[in-house]
Amino acid sequence: MAIIASPTFALQPSAQQVPTATNYMSSFSFLNQYLPDTYEQEFERYGNRSVASFLRMVSAELPCASDQIKWAEQGRLHIKYTGCNFAGATLTTSSTTATITVPTTNTVPANANTGASPWNPGIGTASLRVGQTILLQKTAGTTALIGKQNKAIVTSVTIGNGNVATTAGIAFYESTCNFLGATGDTGETFSLFIYGSEFKKGQLGMVGSLEAQDNFYINNPIILKDNYVVNGSDMAFIGWVEITDEAGKPGYMWYLKSQHETRMRFDDYLETSMLEAVPAETNSGAIAANMMGSQGVFYVVNNRGNVWGAGNPSALSDWDTIVARLDQQGAIEENALFHNRSLGFSVDNMLAGMNGASTAAAATPSYSASYGLFENDVTMALNLGFTGFRRGYDFYKSDWRYLNDPTMRGGMDTTNGSSAITGLLVPAGSTNIYDQVLGQNLKRPFLHVRYRASETEDRKYKTWVTGGAGGAQTSDLDAMQVNFLSERCVCTLGANNFMLFRYGSV
Numbered sequence: 001m002a003i004i005a006s007p008t009f010a011l012q013p014s015a016q017q018v019p020t021a022t023n024y025m026s027s028f029s030f031l032n033q034y035l036p037d038t039y040e041q042e043f044e045r046y047g048n049r050s051v052a053s054f055l056r057m058v059s060a061e062l063p064c065a066s067d068q069i070k071w072a073e074q075g076r077l078h079i080k081y082t083g084c085n086f087a088g089a090t091l092t093t094s095s096t097t098a099t100i101t102v103p104t105t106n107t108v109p110a111n112a113n114t115g116a117s118p119w120n121p122g123i124g125t126a127s128l129r130v131g132q133t134i135l136l137q138k139t140a141g142t143t144a145l146i147g148k149q150n151k152a153i154v155t156s157v158t159i160g161n162g163n164v165a166t167t168a169g170i171a172f173y174e175s176t177c178n179f180l181g182a183t184g185d186t187g188e189t190f191s192l193f194i195y196g197s198e199f200k201k202g203q204l205g206m207v208g209s210l211e212a213q214d215n216f217y218i219n220n221p222i223i224l225k226d227n228y229v230v231n232g233s234d235m236a237f238i239g240w241v242e243i244t245d246e247a248g249k250p251g252y253m254w255y256l257k258s259q260h261e262t263r264m265r266f267d268d269y270l271e272t273s274m275l276e277a278v279p280a281e282t283n284s285g286a287i288a289a290n291m292m293g294s295q296g297v298f299y300v301v302n303n304r305g306n307v308w309g310a311g312n313p314s315a316l317s318d319w320d321t322i323v324a325r326l327d328q329q330g331a332i333e334e335n336a337l338f339h340n341r342s343l344g345f346s347v348d349n350m351l352a353g354m355n356g357a358s359t360a361a362a363a364t365p366s367y368s369a370s371y372g373l374f375e376n377d378v379t380m381a382l383n384l385g386f387t388g389f390r391r392g393y394d395f396y397k398s399d400w401r402y403l404n405d406p407t408m409r410g411g412m413d414t415t416n417g418s419s420a421i422t423g424l425l426v427p428a429g430s431t432n433i434y435d436q437v438l439g440q441n442l443k444r445p446f447l448h449v450r451y452r453a454s455e456t457e458d459r460k461y462k463t464w465v466t467g468g469a470g471g472a473q474t475s476d477l478d479a480m481q482v483n484f485l486s487e488r489c490v491c492t493l494g495a496n497n498f499m500l501f502r503y504g505s506v
Contacts, residue, residue, distance in 0.1 A: 048401075049264070050264055050267065050268055050401075051268050051271070051272065051401045051402040051405050051408055052267050052268045052270065052271040052272075053271075053400075053401060053402075054271060054275070054338060054400060054402065055271050055274060055447065055449060055490070057336075057398075058336065058426050058445070058446075058447050059445055059447040059448050059449055059490070060445050060448045060449070061448065061449045061450075061451060061460065062448055062449070062450055062451075063450070063451060063452075063453035063458075063460070064221070064450040064451065064452060064453070065452070065453070065454055067220055067221070068218055068219070068220050069218065069219045069220070069221070069450050069489060069491055070216065070217070070218050071216075071217055071491065071493070072214045072215065072216050072217075073214065073215045073216075073217065073493065073494060074214065074215075078193065078194065079193060079194045080191065080192070080193040080194075081102050081103065081191060081192050081193070082103075082139065082191040083103050083189060083191075084100055084101060084102055084103065084136075084189065084190050084191065084192055085100070085101045085188065085189055085190075086098050086099065086100055086101070086188060087099045087100065087101045087167055091177055092177070093176045093177055093178075094175075094176060094177075095172070095176075095177045096171065096172050096175065096177075097155075097169065097170065097171050097172065098152075098169075098170055098172070098177070099167055099168070099169050099170075100136075100167065100168050100170055100192075101166065101167050102128060102166055102167065102168060128154050128157055128168045128194070129154065129157065129206060129207060129208050130154050130155065130156060130157060130206075130207060131153070131154065131197045131198065131199050131206055131207075132153070132154045132194050132196070132197050133151065133152070133153050133154075133194070133195055133196045133197055133198055134151070134152055134153075134154065134170070134192045134193065134194050134195065135149060135150075135151050135192060135193055135195055136149065136150045136151070136152065136179075136190045136191070136192045137149045137179075137190055137191055137192070138179035138188060138189070138190045139189055139190055139191050140188070140189035140190075141179075141188040141189055142179075142188070145178075145179045146179075148178040148179035149178060149179070150172050150173075150174055150177060150178050150179065151172070151173045151174065152170040152171055152172045152173060153170065153171050153173070153198055154168050154169070154170055155169045155170060155171050156168065156169035157169075219294060219295045219450075219489045219490070219491055220292055220294055220489060221294065221450060221451065221452055221487045221488050221489040222273065222277060222292075222293070222294045222487070222488070222489060223459075223485065223486070223487045224266070224269060224270060224273060224484075224485070224486045224487070224488075225483070225484065225485050226262060226265070226266040226269070226483075226484045227262070227481055227482060227483045227484065228259040228262040228263075228481070228482045229467075229479050229480070229481045229482075230259075230469075230470070230479060230480050231469065231478055231479040232468070232469035232470075232478040232479060232480075233478075259482050262482070262484070263463075263484065266484045270461075270486055270488070271402075272402065272408070273294075273296070274296055274297060274449060274488070274489070274490035275296050275297050275298055275402070275490075276296050276298060276299075277293060277294040277295065277296035277299065277489075277490075278293050278294075278295070278296060278299045279292065279293040279294065279295055279299070280292055280293040294489045294490075295489070295490075295492070296490060297424070297447065297490055297492055297498075298421065298424075298500065300492040300495045300498075301424070301492065301495055301498040301499070301500045302500055303495075304492075304495040304496065305492075305495040305496055305497075305498040305499065305500060306325055306326075306329070306425075306496065306498065306499040306500070307499070307500050307502065308322065308499060308500070308501045308502070309502060309503070309504060310503075311422060311501070311502070311503045312342055312343045312346040312422055312423075312501070313346070313347075313501070314346040314347075314349065314350055315350060316350060316354075316391070319350075319391050320391070320392075322425075322499065323391055323392035323393060325499070326392070326393060326497070326499075327392070329496045329497050330427065330494055330496065330497040331393075332393070332427035332428065332429065332497050333393055333394060333428075334393070334394045334396070334427075334428040334429070335393055335394065335395050335396070335425050335426065335427050335428060336395075336396050336398060336425070336426045336428060337395050337396065337397050337398065337423055337424075337425050337426075338398050338399075338400040338403075338423060338424050338425075338426065339397065339398070339399065339400060339403065339422060339423035339424075339501070340399075340400060340403035340404050340409075340410060340422050340423065341399065341404055342422060343422040343423045343501060344385075344397060344399055347386065347389075347397060348384065348385050348386050351386045351389055352384065352386075395425075400423070400424075403421065403422065403423070409421060419502060419503065419504050420502060420503050421500065421501065421502045422501045422502060422503070423500075423501035424498065424499070424500055424501070425498060425499035425500075425501070426446065426447065426498060427446050427494065427497040427498065429445075429446070445493075446492070446493050446494055446497065446498075447490065447491070447492060447493070448490070448491055448493075449488055449489070449490050449491075450488060450489055450490075450491060451486065451487060451488040452487040452488070459485065459486060459487040459488075460486060460488070461484075461486050462483075462484070462485040462486065463482065463483065463484050463485075464482075464483050465480060465481065465482055465483070466480075466481045466483060467479045467480045467481045
């Protein structure tokens, strides 16, 4: 039967297990008798959560004192024009002279590649001059004649705006115009480049001169901030947790535990901002808010470098196309490929397919290993990955955590023409530039970070404590606030030597 206990009764345990009115507990908590064991060490279920590693491996950090970083890079030595046309009278295959129209604005064309069309190696901006010899090649028009060539000498020029030859009279070295139909076609498009000159005996020399074609670039540092706050009341209750610091050393912290993660997150943002930053466009909301943005690595390579827009190059012919593109640029001997897991496996499968003892179908590659050679025992762990390869140049592979992390670039869609980035090819070594601020030639890594600093102020990585708790006595705020600040930008030198691997357009 139910025992009705009055609140006035005092609980008295009985010597035997007999229910009485004095030993009944109306409120029972399991934790009052059996406290669970607790683990004082935090379990790192995601491993190293930081994505910052790329710039530490391939760049240097240098101070700067200005709001802008300016530098000059060499232009191309030789001259090439694209998008040229014939002008004047209708030409036929028997024409021996012609007038050509040279575009007044010559800029490097978009070099995104989808795997179907070749890359254009670039355009010079100097003027044609009388006496120069040129090679013309048909690039558009009658399909059957695309690729046909003629060689000619410049006999006259018409100078337009900016001292650039807008039209030029030429005389063919051949007796026929090889890429015009019998009925003539003034709309044929061709490219040309200068390969030399020729003059008659006793003739005056070349008229005019060519100036060095330098490319000038500007970037500006951005200010990054973060902070962590803990109030004074919480600081009175000490609870210790064992954590691992940035150097991998274990230690105990309580309220600084979150500050430790804030610092790690801020460190990541220092790198990802240098990768992802874009300049604010005219009439944008950022410009209206007086924010300028900056030119991150991805932005620069996508606009001034080389782009593979078809996802993962998985065939040797794809890499032959990439090597051909690098031949047209700086031809840097050693390059580091930072990639996500998908691109890494595509390269591994391609290289494994080069082995005569393996078959690698496009969708389901299968491999067979040869045992007994070089003490390759059947119980040996087989390494199916590659750290690098050589195909014209040396390529060294490295997994990039930033491109694999599902909370960062690794979580982006790679279907439906998305702009997901799968890898970045970075040239090794350094290059010579002219620093316009210092006024001298300098040798710099292709990638380097510039941070604001002077004799009295170093903004590379600032941290300070404010508030009225935890030893801080700077205000009447009943809390301790840990502040972080950095002002920096990244300089991508020789972007024409980098290559971005992605799906679709950015």
